[in-house]
Amino acid sequence: MSWISYVIFFAVIALTLYITYWAAQQTTTASDFYTAGGSLTGWQNGMAIAGDYLSAASFLGIAGAISLNGFDGFYYSIGWLTAYLVVLFLIAEPLRNLGKFTMADMIGARFGAKKVRGAAALNTITIVMFYMLAQLVGAGALIKLLFGIEYWIAVLIVGTMMLIYVLFGGMTATSWVQIVKAILLMLGTIIISFLVLMKFNFNFISMFETMKTATPHGEAFLHSGVVYTDTIGLISVLIALVLGTAGLPHILMRFFTVKDAKTARSSVIYSVWIIGIFYVLTIFLGFGAAKFVGADAIIAENAAGNMAAPMLAGVLGGDALESFVAAVAFATILAVVAGLVLSGASAIAHDIYGQIFKNGNVTEKQQVNAARWASIAIGVFSILLALGSEKLNVAFLVSLAFCVAASANVPTILLTIYWKRFNTTGAVASMLTGLIVALVLVAISPSVMNPVEGATLITGNPIFPYANPAIVSVPAGFLAAVIGTLVSSKRHEKDEVSYAEVRFKAETGYKELDL
């Protein structure tokens, strides 16, 4: 590390801290804390969604996956972008029209029973924990690589930073950190892509010709099937990618930071363009790293390829670019974990404490205090988990979060909006079945069970053949919704709101005065 690396790194961190300081002065109410007072404009929220979504898995993970596995790495880009069509066409506007702060609010707008809200909050917390663990483990590895400090110190630094953003700045600070990070990330990615393209004399087609012979995979690098030799396994991954986004609590929460459904819609458009362009550029990051860094060097640094993008920046642009890219990756992780802490805290403070234990009878001050304490609890708990998880595979944790989101949340969200007959029992059955089936199948999958000793948590032959169980767990979530609804003795419980009201509000955004 040269002095310039330190300067760039600390400049990025100073910038985000300044944003937090500024935001802290504007955060007083619960609505400010959770949703920035619903004050963001379409483009701001679009950038923040992109900032929230392009996590370590997207930036470090996809670049690494493409560099090592060619086209198979690009499936992540395709799936995570197409997911926004699901969000836009089916979920964004009804969600914004029905909800207030959280995903559980939206489901609670139809099903008032505490067990429904409890199940939704449980899913949110589970997804947030897996997702956050992945980011913290990634951040720890990154800092360790950059500054050569111990992993546990690195995790503590990242954990402390994320808590500072959330505790003092709430959603306003978190959103602006995400916006700034999205800009920096795009800038860094565009610079690297430009340098890669320059190395290929700006000839996109000849780049593919070169890649035929640039990697150990030969021509197969450009075809599907380097890792995904089993088509059913591949389809299972793709199901989790395309449906999972629509069930991610920290992404869904972003639709409440704008004033109405129209703005929610326009923010999706902005984010789709930013995210889409970024994902196209992952080709240059991946191809460039494979060609100019080389698979051997990438694997030597990190077996999963997570350091491919910063290494490529170093080869192409020297120390300055490498540390800029590393700083951006660090800001990326901080922005994402801050968003995750907020959505986890909102599930605890707003859903469990506020609505379940206090029946909604809490003051603004109690709300914000509870949310801050919940943030600390979530933060400390995830830091402790991360300290013991250094060896866990980052991509595995993120794909698990997507799978749980797709199986446990998406069926209930969709059916709450679109199925008249759906009821309380069906909602609870679906959320819990999706969650349990996904977790159990992962626990007996090749990601956790491997005959080679020490490769995974458990030594032994995997009972379930696919690393990602979405192909079973998502249908299980839908099936449980239908069966639960049809077999329940009460057709509709007394604290359910009529489907007519839900439908009307979801379609029109009409709200009665909340007295």
Added chain:
Amino acid sequence: MTNQVARGKSTMDYEKLVQSEDFKGLVKRKQNFSRPYVVFFFAAYFLLPLLTGYTKILEKPAIGAMTWTWIYAFSMFVMVWIFTSIYMNKAKQFDIEVDKIIEKNVLK
């Protein structure tokens, strides 16, 4: 002030509202608009692994060394951008309809 979601004290007749011709027409037009796009993008998305997994037709070179697999993948990106633009334009029309329904049935 409390944050409880208002329920059970509604004075609005939602059953009548959703049965109104205006609202039924809106929902029907929205569904008729969305359905083909939703079916198409899911079909296009899951056709890709079927073609790459069970056939070799996408492995033929399309432009230089770039195979049809990549052309298909890039088409998915273009599809996402086009569909979001179409949705945006159409949604503006629905907004006008919604405003009319609210004005006519709720604010009368």
